[in-house]
Structures are given as structure tokens and as C-alpha cells.
Amino acid sequence: MPRHRVEALVQLLRQGLAIEGQFGLHPIEALVWVALTVEESVYRPESFVQTPTGVAFTLANPPLRAGAFSALRVGVDGRAPVPEGVRVRSPPGGAWREASGLSRSQPLELRPGEPIDFEVETALEGRGRPRTVRLELQSVAIPPLVWLEFTDSPRPVAGAP
Amino acid sequence: MSDDRRSGTPVLLTSLSSAALLDGQGDLSSPRETRGALYDWGGVYGQLVRLTGPWRVELSRAGKTTGLPATLVDAETFPGGWRSRHRWEGVEVVQEVSAVESPPGAVRRLRFTTSSPEPLRLTVSSRVPPFLLPVLVEGVRPVTFDVAPQGASVYVRQHGFALRLSSSLTASRITMDGAPLPSSSHHGPVGEIRFDHDLEVVAGVTTELLWQVAGGLARDLEVAEREVGQPPVAPDASMAAGALADQQWLERTPVLDLPDAPELSRAYASARAALRRLYTAPGDGLVGLVAGYPWYSAIWCRDLAVMLPALLWLGDSEWVERSLNAVFRFQSRQAVQVLGGEPGELPMQVGPGPIFLYGTSDTTLRFPAVVEQFHRHAGDTGSLGEWGDALHRIVEWARARVDPATGLLRHGGEAEGIEMATAALSRVRYGIDSPDTTIWDSADRRDHGVDVQVLWCGTLRATDRLLREVGDTARASRCRGEADALEGTIARLYLRPDGHYLYDTLRGATPVEQVRPNALRAVSAGILDHATGMRVVERAADPDLTTAWGVRTLSSDDPGYDPMAYHAGQVWTIATAWAADAALSVGRADLGVEYLRTIGRRYEAEGGFANECYRGDRPEPFNSCYLLGFSVAPFLCVLFERLWGITLDALSGRVTVRPCFPASWTRARIDRLRVGAGHLSIDWSPERLSIRWSGTRPITVVGAGGEMVVQPGGTGELRGRPAGGQDAGTEPSRPAV
Numbered sequence: 089m090p091r092h093r094v095e096a097l098v099q100l101l102r103q104g105l106a107i108e109g110q111f112g113l114h115p116i117e118a119l120v121w122v123a124l125t126v127e128e129s130v131y132r133p134e135s136f137v138q139t140p141t142g143v144a145f146t147l148a149n150p151p152l153r154a155g156a157f158s159a160l161r162v163g164v165d166g167r168a169p170v171p172e173g174v175r176v177r178s179p180p181g182g183a184w185r186e187a188s189g190l191s192r193s194q195p196l197e198l199r200p201g202e203p204i205d206f207e208v209e210t211a212l213e214g215r216g217r218p219r220t221v222r223l224e225l226q227s228v229a230i231p232p233l234v235w236l237e238f239t240d241s242p243r244p245v246a247g248a249p
Numbered sequence: 250m251s252d253d254r255r256s257g258t259p260v261l262l263t264s265l266s267s268a269a270l271l272d273g274q275g276d277l278s279s280p281r282e283t284r285g286a287l288y289d290w291g292g293v294y295g296q297l298v299r300l301t302g303p304w305r306v307e308l309s310r311a312g313k314t315t316g317l318p319a320t321l322v323d324a325e326t327f328p329g330g331w332r333s334r335h336r337w338e339g340v341e342v343v344q345e346v347s348a349v350e351s352p353p354g355a356v357r358r359l360r361f362t363t364s365s366p367e368p369l370r371l372t373v374s375s376r377v378p379p380f381l382l383p384v385l386v387e388g389v390r391p392v393t394f395d396v397a398p399q400g401a402s403v404y405v406r407q408h409g410f411a412l413r414l415s416s417s418l419t420a421s422r423i424t425m426d427g428a429p430l431p432s433s434s435h436h437g438p439v440g441e442i443r444f445d446h447d448l449e450v451v452a453g454v455t456t457e458l459l460w461q462v463a464g465g466l467a468r469d470l471e472v473a474e475r476e477v478g479q480p481p482v483a484p485d486a487s488m489a490a491g492a493l494a495d496q497q498w499l500e501r502t503p504v505l506d507l508p509d510a511p512e513l514s515r516a517y518a519s520a521r522a523a524l525r526r527l528y529t530a531p532g533d534g535l536v537g538l539v540a541g542y543p544w545y546s547a548i549w550c551r552d553l554a555v556m557l558p559a560l561l562w563l564g565d566s567e568w569v570e571r572s573l574n575a576v577f578r579f580q581s582r583q584a585v586q587v588l589g590g591e592p593g594e595l596p597m598q599v600g601p602g603p604i605f606l607y608g609t610s611d612t613t614l615r616f617p618a619v620v621e622q623f624h625r626h627a628g629d630t631g632s633l634g635e636w637g638d639a640l641h642r643i644v645e646w647a648r649a650r651v652d653p654a655t656g657l658l659r660h661g662g663e664a665e666g667i668e669m670a671t672a673a674l675s676r677v678r679y680g681i682d683s684p685d686t687t688i689w690d691s692a693d694r695r696d697h698g699v700d701v702q703v704l705w706c707g708t709l710r711a712t713d714r715l716l717r718e719v720g721d722t723a724r725a726s727r728c729r730g731e732a733d734a735l736e737g738t739i740a741r742l743y744l745r746p747d748g749h750y751l752y753d754t755l756r757g758a759t760p761v762e763q764v765r766p767n768a769l770r771a772v773s774a775g776i777l778d779h780a781t782g783m784r785v786v787e788r789a790a791d792p793d794l795t796t797a798w799g800v801r802t803l804s805s806d807d808p809g810y811d812p813m814a815y816h817a818g819q820v821w822t823i824a825t826a827w828a829a830d831a832a833l834s835v836g837r838a839d840l841g842v843e844y845l846r847t848i849g850r851r852y853e854a855e856g857g858f859a860n861e862c863y864r865g866d867r868p869e870p871f872n873s874c875y876l877l878g879f880s881v882a883p884f885l886c887v888l889f890e891r892l893w894g895i896t897l898d899a900l901s902g903r904v905t906v907r908p909c910f911p912a913s914w915t916r917a918r919i920d921r922l923r924v925g926a927g928h929l930s931i932d933w934s935p936e937r938l939s940i941r942w943s944g945t946r947p948i949t950v951v952g953a954g955g956e957m958v959v960q961p962g963g964t965g966e967l968r969g970r971p972a973g974g975q976d977a978g979t980e981p982s983r984p985a986v
Contacts, residue, residue, distance in 0.1 A: 099586075106583045111603070114533075118602025119588075121408035125382055129392045131677045152679050154388035155284025155872070197286035201302070201378075201390030228285040229872035230691045230815045232684075238677040 131238050132203075136219075138242040142173070142210040143219060146180065148203050151223070151236035156195035159226035160187040164210045169224045173209030180205045192228050217241065258856040259875055260331050261542055262346060264491055265530040266353035266465070268294040269346055270543055274318035275333050277304035277346070277355070281543060284872050285813075290543035292380065293412075295353030296465025296531045297539070297547050297600045300412045302378035302390070304462065306357070309372040310338050317344070328495065329488030339365045340450055347484040350491070352473035353531070354412070354463035356484040361448060361456040368451045372421070375444045375460050377414055381407035383600050384546045396425060396442070397434035402479060403442055405464075409602070412464030413474070414442060415481050417457070421447040459483065466601050469532050498525060502563040503922045505888065509914040510842065516849030517888055519857050520881040524559060527878050528568070533601040534578070536571040541861060541877035548599050550576055551688065552878050554615035555823070558622055559882035562889040564923035566627035573620060573632075577639045579605050589663055593646030597686075609686040610650075610660030613643050614704040617711040624715070628899025628925030633719055640712050644728065647705055652697070655742070656735050657755065658705040661685045661695035688823075689765075689802055689816030697755040699743050700767035703774045706735045718900075736776045743771070748781060750788045764794060764804035766824040769831040782835045789828055790840060798868035799825035799847055805865060812865030815872060820863040822848055826883035833891035833909045841891065842911055848884050893917070899925030902944075905951040908933055924948065927961070938967040 104116050135146035143164060160176060163169035174187035179202045190196050198204060212219065220239045227234060259279050260271040270279040270291050278291035291303040306317040320335035320342065330347035345358045363369050379394055395406040402415035403423060422445040423430045430442070450456050461481035464470050505517045527538040529548065538560075539545070540552035553576065557569045579599055581590035589608025590596075596605040597612055617640050624630055650659050663686045683690055687698045709732035716725035743751040743760070751768035752760035769789055772782040789795060793804040799820040803810050810818045825844050833841035852859055859880035861873040889895050894907035904924060910917060915934060922929045927944020938952045942959040949958050954969030 103585050103587050106585050107588070110582050111579070115603050115605065118409060118604045121410065121602070122383065122386060122604060125391050125408055126386060126389055126679075127675060127677065129389050130679070148392045149389045152388055152681060153284065154286065154288060156286040195285060198388075199286065199288050200388050229813060230284065231811075231817060232691055233682040234680075235682070236677065236679050240676060 130236070131240075133240055135205075136221075136238075136240050136242045137245045138212065139207065139245055142208045142212065143221065143242050144205070144207045145221065145242075146203055146205050147236070149200055150198035150202075150204065151225070151234060153225070153227060153230070153234045154198050154200050155230075156197050156228045157190065157225045157234075158192045158195050158228045159190055159224075160196055161224045162187070162206065162208045162210075163222045163224075164208060164212070165220055167210070169222055175207040176204060178202055178204040195228050196225075198225075259543075259858070260326065261526055261858075261876065262331055262348040262355070263526050263528075264348040264350035264353070264487070265528060266296055266350050266532060267348045267355060268539075268542070268546060269348045269355040270294070271331065271346065273324055273331075273333075275321050275324075275335060275344065276306060276316065276318050277301075277357075278318075279303070279543060281875065282871065283544065292378075293355040293462040293464075294384065294546055295412070295463065296469065297385075297529070298383050298410050298465045299380045300354065300462055300464045302380050304357075305376045306344075306359070307374040307376065308337055308340070308342075309374065310340075310370065313338065317342070328492030329490075330484065338371075339363055339369055340371055345484065345488075347488045347491070349461070349463070349482075349484060349487045351477055352413075352463035352470055353465045354461060356481060356487070357460045358484060359458045361450045361458070362454075363450045363452055365450075365452060368449050371448050371450055373446045373448060373458060375414075375416070375446075376441050377443075377462065378441045379405045379407070379412060379439055381405065381410040381412060381464070383410075383602070383604060384544065385598055385600060385604065385606075387544065393437055394439045395434060395436050396430070396439055398423065398430055398432065400479070403430065405439070405442070406467055409467050410465065411467035411470050412462060413470065413479065414444065415461050415463075415479060416444055416446065417459035417481050418446055418448075420444040465532065469601070495525060498565070501565070501921070501923075504918075504920040506918040506920075507914075508916045509911075510846070512849050512853075513842070513845055513888070513892075516845070516852050517885065519849075519852040520859065520885050521563060523852075523857060523859055523876055523881045524556065524563070524878065524885065526876065527556070531601050533603050534575065535599060535601060535603070536568065536575045537599075538572070538878055541874035541879070543874060545861075545874050545877065548575075550596050550598065551609060551612040551615060554612065554619050556878040556882040557619045559885040561622055561626040562885060562922075564921070564928075566623060566629075566923070569619070569623050570627070570632060573616070573623065573636070575599065576616065577636060579603070580639050580642060581607060582642075591646060591649070593642035593644075595643070608663040609690070610658075610663060610698075611687055611701055611704055613646055614658075614701070614708045616640075617643060617708045617715070621711040621715055624718070625898045625900060626923070626925075628902075630718055630900065633715060637715070637719060637721075640715060641724070644708065644712050647708060651705075655697075655758075656731065656738050657697040657702055657742075659696050660687060660698065660701055661693075689767075691814075692802075692816040694754045694761075695756060698767060699739065699751050699753060700770040702735065702739050702743075703770040703776065706732050706739070706776065707774060709735065739771060739776050740778075740781075743768070744777075744781065749784045751785065763807055763809070764788075765802060766794060766800045766827055769827045772831040773827070773834050775834070779835060782831070783837070786828075786832045786835055786837055786840065789831070795828065796820055796865070796868075797847070798851065798863055800828045800844075801865050802862075803865075810865070812867075813871055814865075815862070818865035819871065820865055820868075821861070822851065822859060822877075822880035823883050826887055830883070830887045830891050833887065833894075836909060838909045838911045841887075841909065845884065845887065845892065848880075851880075889922075893919065893931075895922070895931075897922075897924050901949075902946055903949045903951065904929065906931060906933075906938060907953060936968065940965045940967075 161169035162174045171187035175184045222237045225234045260273045262269040280289045289303045292301040320337040322334045324333040335342040343360045424443045426440045459481045537548040540549040579596045595613040597609045599605040664683045709728040713725045713728040753763040753765045754761045793806045829841045829844035858876045860870040861877040864871045897904045917933045919931045930941040932939040952967045954967035957965045959965040
């Protein structure tokens, strides 16, 4: 386990004890229910694959905020997130849309419980190593940027380099 | 809220622990534009947990199928529930829906009759998508559930949250996503659970079918079911109890009669009824008010602090005391970075579990003034000792944020703190780049928003007075000194060079040019001199900030103005109430009343609901909860505190009445205004102020005509023209005592 993660867990443990000391065990239990639900219900690790042109993945729910989004950008392995080369469809089975074609008048609509497929064209350096994907969404209604970032190892699919 | 078939008017059924959201067509479906996209909020909510998605009923017969809404004949709200009548293929259906308090959830009762000489075979299907996540988590529906058949019911669990679906008649079939329900438990994705009932409807016989959805915290559901039982319970007793509680509550609230502005009397009644729908006691000892419906159906403490003063004016000091106890229970005593909590901080949000989060700049600052107002209205300092330490911790929490050079409170970075504390814990990270957490929490108003400084000043003033009540003059004097200095600093640093308005914030020491309604809070607090206050009020009435449907969050002349942006151009009713408050506080009765009328017109147009916000360029709700406490409670407070000009102090037995009515008004009356253990009736005309008092101790009433002592059970009258809006040159009135 990386050192920063161990430190974070120790810090979490300390804070868990602080919460328990003030409010009892129930809040810790309830916060874990919520945290686990969110962890399980957005990014689908089994969906992350390396494609011939980049990566693809699925979110089972919008990240934190639902509604209409006028912009979507994705960046891989530290590259600045951009709309170019990003395709999205929600719900799966619908028509693919180019992220570069999204706008206030043609937004991407995301709803709780509706999965979202992403395909990202990007050059990947090295093989079989974890990738960090950052996704940014711009709501039409509430200005601050919504983002999600994950680090995971994509499964190769046929035709992938 | 009775004309339920009006297009777009939702139906909201609530108990203290649950809610049912409908669109008035026959199903528990409630599609609403949400953050720019249509989303269905219909379903059942228990213990502030969304139990289900939209709950639909279908009828099938002789190869035909229809949704219940397609068969609607008429519908009505009745005390304790909502009723719809349907007709289809020779069958008459009467449906009643009610929110049930224990176990938390909702019941649907369908009664089928026919006049057909032949028995009619009918299949009735109930389709319920489980949801099972507290409302505070926006935008996520859990992916997996545990489902288990239990007798004639189905039990669904998602981590510590659970629900039970049950029916009064044994279902002919129970299916899950089209397949028969497994006989043992199932773990995995679940789209929908369906109960089919094959019925035979015979002339002269009423066939009754009852469905219940109950749930929330799994452990609480277990307890409630032990007490009440598992099978669905006929809702009659629950509906009657709910209706009776509402009626009794209503009969304890003041009656307001404004013959010269009957539309404001109606708006008062509407706002009062709407506020009642927000009462919640969801379990785990929590008591409070839900912030709004549909997507803020949780106890947000900022919103609670804004609403509690209205409850005091409505005479419900008991609910206020219980709410304050609930909030102070979660005051953080240590730093808890993962929850955004600092020592002394009050939570942003609390819910059963208990689940709570901190991390706002202003929530904590709002409570000392509420505590003080509670004591003045209730006439009881019994809880002061208990809350005294909590208040002290609040002041210390704020002092830790004060810029030593200016004395201004610094805000911003609260959400980033949570993000940093949790960054290394998971391989998946989420965030919303909100650098700031004032009431307009999607706007970056760092570092010293003017309204936050006004709140900080209010905290110091309230704490000063409360500490004096308990004889702690040393700490009280320090608070008073800081408040005096802060008032001077606000007047000095925020006033624009032309003297007509205040800067919205200071970034470091640099004023931010934005024109927002938040500056009006300094006028209401009496921080500015009268002439400056008048200029600020008049500036806010200019069309870049004030529209025919309310006040914008940002001037339309600002380069950052966006009519669809939540806090950068949309019209918010709470801002309209601020404008009314400020206008009346400087004696601009005409303008203040016009702002109040603007709000009243919205209530009428919205069937008794009160939208959160509207587009900045047209009177159209956008990204708006259809009922928000922010949109009713401040309006109620302005009626009592500013229009009527009442300040009351049950501790000293003193009430001041200085109305700010337009010069043309001839009569106004309030009955049943609670002051401590007694009630006051006030009858106003330009020539006199008549009082009737039911308390057990004499009360001193102060008006423009002087002051008088009214004996218990007695009456009194002050003659002479009360000061009011007609005297536009009067000094601004100060809040509090």
C-alpha cells in the first residue's frame, strides 16, 4: 500500500475516533453506508477497457450532480481535459454524441440511475499500467465544475495495441 | 393546494417522518425540470431517505392495459391525504394516498366498484423501483439491492437503508424486472418490483386493495414493525391524526387581517400552510424543518435557522426549542476534516443515521440570534445555561476566522478542505469546484461577503445580550466591543464612493464591484445611517436587480450575469424578502409592500407552493424546488417584524408595535400572537392601537402614542398616529430588542 494511502487511513481512523468520541458509533456506520453506496454506484471498474484508439468506461450514475451539462471534457494520464475525441451516450444503447458538439442549447442530460458510456480517443504510453482519467462536466444551471477522477488498469479489448 | 389538476401543480403529502410526491394525475410520479433536465422525483420518502422512484399503477382487462393516470376523472386534496377518481372499462376506482408517520412511508388504497351486471375480471399492478438512499446524495441511485420475499411482502435493503412493500390482499404474482421473485434472497441490480393482483369486481360490492411502502433506516423499520405490525395498515387513523395535528397547529397560529391588502392576508395564510408541510421529526431524536421539496428534503441547518424565527412568530416555540437542541447536539467539538467540521461549528446538514456534514461559512453564525429570539418569544431562559457553552464555542469558531487587521470574518475553502482530507482514501474521487460556501454557495464571494459580516455582527450582538442575561458581563462586553468595531468597519470598507450601495465582498482588501441583494442585509441590521440605508434600498429597486417577479442574485448589468445561473442572475424569493425587509426598515412602506405583493403573487400562481428561484430574464421557475422554506419563512417574518413593526420580549413583558403601513391603510388586526404563555390581539387604525392580552402577568405595550400597561385578561388603547411608512423620514428600526 502506498505510503500516502497508509497515512490517509491513519488520519481517517483518528477522525473516526473523534466522531465516535463525540457522537457514538452510529454516525460512523451511517457515513460508511453512504460512502460505500457512492463508491459502488458511479464508476464501474469492470467497464474500463483499452480500445484501439484510447479508453472506454461506464458510469452507473452521474458523478455527484444530475441535470443538463453544456460541456464535457476528459483527460488521461495528466493531460489537460478536452472535449475533442470524447464520445458519450446516456443511457447506453442510445446514440453516441461528440462532447465537442455539446452546448447550452444542445446539452448532455444526465439522470440518477441512468448509466453513461464514454469513449475517449487518446494516445496511451506504455502497456498494462494503471491510467488516471479525469472527467469534467459543466452544468447549465450551477456554474462550478463537477469532476471525477479515477486511477485503474484498463482491460485490453480485441484490436487494442 | 387544492386545485391539483392544474398543469404542473404538484401534490405533496407529508407526515412528520415521511412524504409522498405526486403530480396529481393518479401515480406517485412527479417529473420536474431539475438543473436543466427533466427528472421524476415522484415516490415515497421515509426518514429523509428516498425509498422509491416513481410508483405507478396499471390496470389490465381483456387484453387491454392502461396506466392509472390515463383513467383520471377528478382529484382533490383532503385533510390527511389526496383522493383521485378513475373510470375505465366499466370499473370505477377511488384511490386515496396518504403519507404515514409510523412506520415512515405511504399507503395507497384503491376501491373498485362496478354497475355491470356481469362480474368484471381486472388485474391491478403496482410497479415500484426501489431507491434507498438519503436525499442528501444528489444524482445517485444505488446499483445493487438485497431483496427478500417475507410472507406476503417484499423486503429490500441497501446497506443500512431498507423498505418493505406489502399489500392487503395476497398478490397473484410478484415479479422483479419481469422475472418471478426468487424464493430466497437476491443480491444485485433491481429495476422494479411488481405486484399483480387479479381481482373480480362485482356489482354492489366494493373491492378494496391497499399497498404500503415503509422504510428508512433498517434498524428503525424493524422497531416500527414490531410496534405496528407488518401488513399494511388502513390509513384512516393515520390520516385523521395527521389532519387533527395540522388543524390544532393552525388554531394556535396568529390570524392576520389586512383589509387594505387582502392579497397579503391570503399570502400569509399560504406561506403559513406551506411552512407546516416542512415540519419533520424523522427519527434518531432529530426535529426540525425540511429545507424544501423535492430535492432538498433534508434538514439543512442554514435553512432551518432561516425558518425558525417564522415559527416563533407563528407561536410554535416548542418546535423551535426541540430543533435547536437537535442542531446543538451535532456541534463539532474537535476538528473532523473528512466532514469539514471545526471545533464549535454547527452542521450544514443532519439526517437520521445520524448522518451529518459541516463545511459552510454562515450556518453556524445564524443560530445565536435564533436562540435569543427564542428566549424573547418564549419568555424562558431555562435552556440558556445548557446552550451557553455552545454559543461560546460558536463565537470562538468565528473568532478563529477573523482577519486580525480588519476584524472581518474570512470565508472560503471549506469544500476544498473536505476534498483534501479525503483525497487519498479512494481510487475514485469526486468534486465540485466550489471555492466558497455562503448562502450563494455556487458563487465565489471570497473573502469577506458583506452579508457574512452582518451575520457575524448579529452573532456578537445576540451573544452579548444572552451572556448578560446570565450575568457573564466580561464575555458579553468583549462581544459588544467587537460588534461595535465591526459595524464601523462594514460602514467604512463596503460603502461605494458614490454612497449608493455596498460592495458585495472584499477579496483580500480589494472591493468586488458586483451588485448583489446581500448588501440589503446591512440596511436591515441597522448598520448604515438612515440616509445611506434609503439610498441602498432605492438602488436595489433599480431594474437591473429588481424584476416584476422578484430580486435577482446579481445585477443584470454585471459581466458575469447569467439568467440561468443559480446564484449569478436567477431571481430568488428570499432576496425579494430581504428587499421588503430593508425597505420597511427605512420606512419605505410603499416599496416594501410592493415587494411583499410580488411574493404573494407568486404563491397564488403556484397553487400555494413557493418556488425556490426563477430565471433572471422571465418569471419562469428554473432549477427550482417547488417549495422552499427560504421562500416562505422570511416573508412571514417581514410581515410581523417590519410591516407590523413588532418586537416582543416576554422575559421583561414588553411589546413594541410600530407599524410601517402605507399611508392609505385604514385598518389592520392580528389575533392570537403568542408572547410567552399569553396571547395578544392588536387592532390598529391610524388613530389608535387597541390591545387585548390573555397572559398571566401585566404586559407593557409601546407604540407611537406612548406606552401602557395591560393587565392579564385586560384591554388597553393607545391614541395617536403610530409611526410608520407614511413617515419616510423616520430613523431605521433596529432588529432584536
